[in-house]
Amino acid sequence: MxxxxxxxxxxxxxxxxxxxxxxxxxxxxxxxxxxxxxxxxxxxxxxxxxxxxxxxxxxxxxxxxxxxxxxxxxxxxxxxxxxxxxxxxxxxxxxxxxxxxxxxxxxxxxxxxxxxxxxxxxxxxxxxxxxxxxxxxxxxxxxFDVKEIEEVKARKVLEGSRSGSMLSVTDLLAKMLTNTVGMSLVYPGSMGVMGLLLETPLLEGRTKLHLEYNGTRSKIRTRDNNDIDTMFVNQSTKCNGNILVICCEGNAGFYEIGIMSTPLAIGYSTLGWNHPGFSGSTGSPYPEQERNAADAVMQFAIHKLQFKPENIIVMGWSIGGYTASWLAMNYPEIKGLVLDATFDSLEPLAIPRMPKFMAGIVKHAVNNYINLNVGEQLSKYSGPVTIVRRLRDEMISTSQLELDTNRGNHLLVKMLETRYPNLVCSEIRSSLLTILSQPIQSIDIELKEQEQFYHEYISENRSSFPCLIGEKMTEDEKTLMLLYLVSFYSILPLNLFLFFLPLILLYLVSFILFSL
Incomplete structure (x- = not known):
C-alpha cells in the first residue's frame, strides 16, 4: 500500500x-x-x-x-x-x-x-x-455477494395492482408522499437521525453480541447492490444449535437491540440483519429492496453458513412479517415460520393514521409502492406456522388497544381460509372475527372432542394443505373446530414452546395468544 x-x-x-x-x-x-x-x-x-x-x-x-x-x-x-x-x-x-x-x-x-x-x-x-x-x-x-451464487433464481412476488396511468395527479402525489415522509413513517428506523440517536444502544448491543456470544458481523451484498449489515451467532454446541433462526426486525428494530435475544436465550444459532437503510445497511426499505435483502440473507445462511433450509426457522416481528412470510413463500421447505405481532395488510393500518382528506392518496401509495401483503404471502406457504397475537398492541390495531381491530386477527383468518376452505365461509368468518375480539382464555368451552376428531382426520387423510376437513359439518361444528384450531396453544406462555411447536407439528396451524 x-x-x-x-x-x-x-x-x-x-x-x-x-x-x-x-x-x-x-x-x-x-x-x-x-x-x-x-x-x-x-x-x-x-x-x-x-x-x-x-x-x-x-x-x-x-x-x-x-x-x-x-x-x-x-x-x-x-x-x-x-x-x-x-x-x-x-x-x-x-x-x-x-x-x-x-x-x-x-x-x-x-x-x-x-x-x-x-x-x-x-x-x-x-x-x-x-x-x-x-x-x-x-x-x-x-x-458475501449473492450474485456470485449460480443457483440464485427469480422468486415469487405478489405485487399490488398498478395504476393504469402513471402520470395521473394521484400517482404523482402518492409517489411524492412515498419518497419523502411515507417511507419514514412506515419504517422510522430508516431515518438517519434515528440511527444517530440510537448509536450508543446499537454499539452496546453489537458489543454484547460480539463479546458474550462470539457473534460474527458480516456484510452481504444483494442483487440490487445494497449492502446488508448482519450478525451471526453460532451455538452449535448447544442442544438447539443445529437449528438457525433468521430474525426479521420491526419497522424501528435493529438486530443489535431486537428479537435476536429470544432465540439466543434458548440455545438456537441466530442470524440477525438490518433492513435496507437501517444503521449500517444501505438502500431504502422499499418492498423490492426488502425482498432482495431477505433473499440474500437466506442465501448467505445456506451457502456461507452451511445451514439447510430444513434446519432454518424464520421469525418476523411486526413489519418484519413481510420479509419473513416472503421467505416462507419462496423457501417452503424451511423448518417453520414464526410471526409475532404481525398484520395482514398495511392499507387498513396506514389510512386511519393520516388526515382523512389524504385517504385516497395514502391508499394509492400503499397499494402501488409499499404493498406489504403479508396475508397473501402467508396463504402461499403451507408449512409449520406459529402466530403470536398481542392483546394490547397499538401498532397493528386500527383503534388503539381495541382487540377487535387487531389486524393479526385478519391474518389468522386469512390463513385458516386458505388451509381449511371447508371450515371458513362468510358467515363463519364473521363469527370467528367476533370470537377473536376477546382473549381466547376467557372462552370456557370444552374442545377435547374437536381435538380428537382433528387428529384422527389428519392421521387418516393426507396432512398437506388445503385440508378438506369440515365437508359434512354443520356451521356450529365448523365454528367449534375453528375455535379449537385457534385456541390449541393459548395456555402456553412465550417460552421454549414458541420455537418447539413449528418443529414438532408439521403442517399444523398454531395460534398463540397471551397477555403482556
Missing amino acids: TKMYRNLYYIHGPRVLRSVVEKPTGHKAVVYIPNKFEKFGDNVFTSLYCATSLVIYTSPLVLPLALRRGWFTPDGGILVFKFLTGLGLIGLFSLISRTIGRLQNPHYSTFIDVLANAHKEYTPKSKAVLERFDFQFKSWPVD
Whole structure:
C-alpha cells in the first residue's frame, strides 16, 4: 500500500466507535476517543447530515415555502448559492480539521493499518483482527455477494395492482408522499437521525453480541447492490444449535437491540440483519429492496453458513412479517415460520393514521409502492406456522388497544381460509372475527372432542394443505373446530414452546395468544 493511498484513509476513512483489547480478565471493549480536531470535524459533519435529512423529510412543506419566498428566482438563486457555498467552506474546514486530528491519533493509525490489510487480503485471520474494531459499516469488506451464487433464481412476488396511468395527479402525489415522509413513517428506523440517536444502544448491543456470544458481523451484498449489515451467532454446541433462526426486525428494530435475544436465550444459532437503510445497511426499505435483502440473507445462511433450509426457522416481528412470510413463500421447505405481532395488510393500518382528506392518496401509495401483503404471502406457504397475537398492541390495531381491530386477527383468518376452505365461509368468518375480539382464555368451552376428531382426520387423510376437513359439518361444528384450531396453544406462555411447536407439528396451524 502506497503512502498516498494510506493517507487517503485519513481523509475519507470511517469513524471508529470502539475497539476490543485483551486484559488479564479477558477481552474488554474500549470506547474510541477522538482528539479535539477529529471530534470537531465529526460533530460538524453530523450536524450537516442531520440538517440535510430534516430538509428531505420535510420537503413537501419546505418547497411551497421556498416558492413563496422567491428562492427559485434569479435573486433567490444567488442567495441560495451563497448559502450553499458557505456550507461547503464549513465542510471543507471540518474535513481538514478531522484529517489533522486523525493523523495525530495513534489509535486511528493502528485501525487504518488493520482496515487496509483486510481490504488487501480478506481472510478469516484478517477479519478476526478487523472485528476488534467497531466502525462505520460502509468501509467493511464484502463477506458475501449473492450474485456470485449460480443457483440464485427469480422468486415469487405478489405485487399490488398498478395504476393504469402513471402520470395521473394521484400517482404523482402518492409517489411524492412515498419518497419523502411515507417511507419514514412506515419504517422510522430508516431515518438517519434515528440511527444517530440510537448509536450508543446499537454499539452496546453489537458489543454484547460480539463479546458474550462470539457473534460474527458480516456484510452481504444483494442483487440490487445494497449492502446488508448482519450478525451471526453460532451455538452449535448447544442442544438447539443445529437449528438457525433468521430474525426479521420491526419497522424501528435493529438486530443489535431486537428479537435476536429470544432465540439466543434458548440455545438456537441466530442470524440477525438490518433492513435496507437501517444503521449500517444501505438502500431504502422499499418492498423490492426488502425482498432482495431477505433473499440474500437466506442465501448467505445456506451457502456461507452451511445451514439447510430444513434446519432454518424464520421469525418476523411486526413489519418484519413481510420479509419473513416472503421467505416462507419462496423457501417452503424451511423448518417453520414464526410471526409475532404481525398484520395482514398495511392499507387498513396506514389510512386511519393520516388526515382523512389524504385517504385516497395514502391508499394509492400503499397499494402501488409499499404493498406489504403479508396475508397473501402467508396463504402461499403451507408449512409449520406459529402466530403470536398481542392483546394490547397499538401498532397493528386500527383503534388503539381495541382487540377487535387487531389486524393479526385478519391474518389468522386469512390463513385458516386458505388451509381449511371447508371450515371458513362468510358467515363463519364473521363469527370467528367476533370470537377473536376477546382473549381466547376467557372462552370456557370444552374442545377435547374437536381435538380428537382433528387428529384422527389428519392421521387418516393426507396432512398437506388445503385440508378438506369440515365437508359434512354443520356451521356450529365448523365454528367449534375453528375455535379449537385457534385456541390449541393459548395456555402456553412465550417460552421454549414458541420455537418447539413449528418443529414438532408439521403442517399444523398454531395460534398463540397471551397477555403482556
